[in-house]
Amino acid sequence: MRGDVVDALKKCAEALQHGNSRLANAEMGRVLDLAGKETEPRTRRLIRYFAQALACRAYGLHPKCFSFQTPDWKYSMCEGYGLFHTVGWAIEDVVKGKRKVHVIELVKHMNGYEQWASFFYGFYDLGDLTHLRLSFLVQENIEFSKESEEKLIRASSHLRIGLEYKIFSVNSFADIDVTLLELQDGEFVVVNCMFVFSKMLSEALALEKLLLTVRDVMKADIMIVAEHDANLNQSNFLLRFDESLEYYSSAFQDLNEYEYDYDLEIEVYYRYQICNMVACKGSNRVERHQTWAQWKSSLFRYGFSIFNLSTDFAEGHFWVKWENGIFVIVSARPEKQPLIFVSAWTTSTFPFKSSGSNEVSCVAKVIEKSSRCSDIDV
Template identity: 25%
Template sequence: MPSAHMSYSVGAVSMQASKKHRNHRNAVPTGEPGNHFVPQNYQPVHTLCSTDGTQIGNNTLATELQYCTLESSSATSGCNTAYNSPSTLSFSPTTSSPISNQDCQSENTYGSPISVSCITEDPDDLRHKLKELETAMLGPDSDDIVDSIESALHSHLTLEPEKWLQAMDIPRGDLKQTLIACAQAMEEKNNMVAEWLVAELRQMVSVSGDPIQRLGAYMVEGLVARLSRTGSSIYKALRCKEPPSADLLSYMQILFEVCPYYKFGYLSANGAIAEAFKGENRVHIIDFQIAMGSQWVTLIQALAARPGGPPHVRITGVDDSVSAYARGGGLDIVGRRLTQFAKSLGVPLEFHPAVMSASEIQLGDLCVQPGEALAVNFAYQLHHLPDESVDTTNHRDRLLRMVKRLHPKVVALVEQESNTNTSPFVPRFVETLSYYTAVFESIDVTLPRDSKERINAEQHCLARDIVNMIACEGAERVERHELLGKWRSRFTMAGFSPVPLSPLVNATIKSLLEKYSEHYRLEERDGALYLGWKNRALVVSCAWR
């Protein structure tokens, strides 16, 4: 690895210098292993900073060493180490990748510590600083020392990445493999190679290119955020200059129309709920992410057409901040819309808002009443809740156990069929690349590549999730998808049993897909419905009780 190679080179130089100047009249033993000598007036770097970061003394060389050390890429505790100033992101269709936007300040005001890979951008300045270091430590006649160090630096800054790519057998220009190689370099803490690959990748991506180029643009920003340890700030910054709420709503609507993923989830869940409500006079739906409430329009229509008349309907909607912003207001907007629509169809409907996140919900917040047939809806929501790998509270399983105590007639689950929850970084990166390649390809067949609407929809509705999965860890990583097999285990442990989906649901979805590309695939397996693009399953829907 370059870092190990650099330590060896500098160490060898130090040993050579120690032997050459053992009897230097201004040198004294350091007492360290190897019997190194330093000038009598030399002051160690760590003594130049107080515990509050205040510089002590006026030694120019020592001050430079504080910010530019050859032997360590980590910051010294308590020192005013130089940091990269972070930039937050906006995206422009005229650039090859997302660009920095200084108008939006991040909460995280630091990046990676200065390391050997960023000693100086000016070669002449580098030579000057090395000469000062050489003169102070070794005397005025050691040009070979500078040449040795410069040679090592040049080797690591230019040759190592190329050799590293060749060793990985990655053809130059292969965007997918270069993205994966960059992720592997970061995982191995090979930041010098990672930085070089990021520079290469920026020349290969474009928000108006083919699907892998567009996806690559957002994945590169995720890699940059992870490399600079500003993942959480970049993730938040993607919302720092969100478009007006009406525009954001229109971007969501674009994805809703051009891809069948949301319609598939809503129709399949509604089919399971309608089946459970047969013959019931009072029904209650708890939606843990109600968003705009669009899912319930078709169900209200179905209940209105039910023989014998519609039941009395209550809907409890749990809010989320993104939907609230897109709506331009609180849940009262959703409540008015649904009650007015139901009234126009002769369906009595009450709406109960629960203005809190799903992880905060308690039984008393749901207002369940005796005599109601209860249905619970988890559509694209549960993967946002932290599980046992993030927090000992384990809200993911806690919520399922709480819902089970309500004795619902049906629980509808719709989730992305992807494995990014507890996967290590590189497998998670590869999974994200595979999953969203299929998503971007499916968008590509509907909207032209130079479409401003498509660029905005991908930027504002997909990019933030991608960056979060790549750049963030721990509680800050909120996009934590699991495969159906894992969801099945969680529901079973909470006491639920699977409910077969009605054949009518399958037929309805098949009819829906006739309006879209022939590359969409519908598969019923083990009591669940899978919607995919070509050979990649993307969304799964199932029911429990």
């Protein structure tokens, strides 16, 4: 994104923050003018996404007012960046030498069989594993269709292991009825949390409750954590806006230069994140991404320690690099911008301690255009 566009967006954000509607209106007009002159279609859309988010903030609108092209942005993004395979490598690494494994999957609305089909076909050597139990804790109830079950069974059959799977509907990951899981002696328990923690930060003590459950009730042997590696949870709006501009400009540049099978869906996923992080306040801001360093500090404090993943799984894959015991999904550009991390955790020996706007006339044009535009126009 060009410097003049970034300058206009930042000045518009500052004006909104300080209640200067006249200046915000002028800067928004400049943003729209510069967006129209942008020659790269995807970058032009990115500018409009940020303008839309500022418009929503000005009018106090929630991003749910706008329709997005696909209901399952997370699945598309995971497929596009090969994240299912990367998490699969991590699980394969931690369960080596185990005969009975129970994976407890925390998901919101993803089709679990598709994810695990990717996992199974990515596995190369599960060693002594003879039996695998999958428990899906789902916030939005889904059931496997007959076709879905057949895909899951076929995906596991080539590994010649016994497979069980069940779906459990839960209202909140902070209040899980662990008795439903029927935990058994002799099972190696893995709890898989992909983009779960960041969406719990807006609820008081929710993440702490989940971590206590994973550690002290489920007594998980390993916890897998995958999250965006970005400093986008600052309470100061202007600082958060600046960081968002930098992160998504880099991510969109990557999409501009390299074609992914799911690049359009990834863009839509990012569009939702931008709108939520910029427009929403308080608990409505559910997208609360943090850096790897911030998550590491928090999980240390909550009583977990890093399980070092093997370097072997990251070799030869341009989008994954091994760094201090974790996998980092990076952009395909030379700078290797960190996008997402995949980490594994065990219970540490340290005890856990519980913690107890004014309207802007010009932005209406952005709202109108963004709400009815498919954003595929070039």
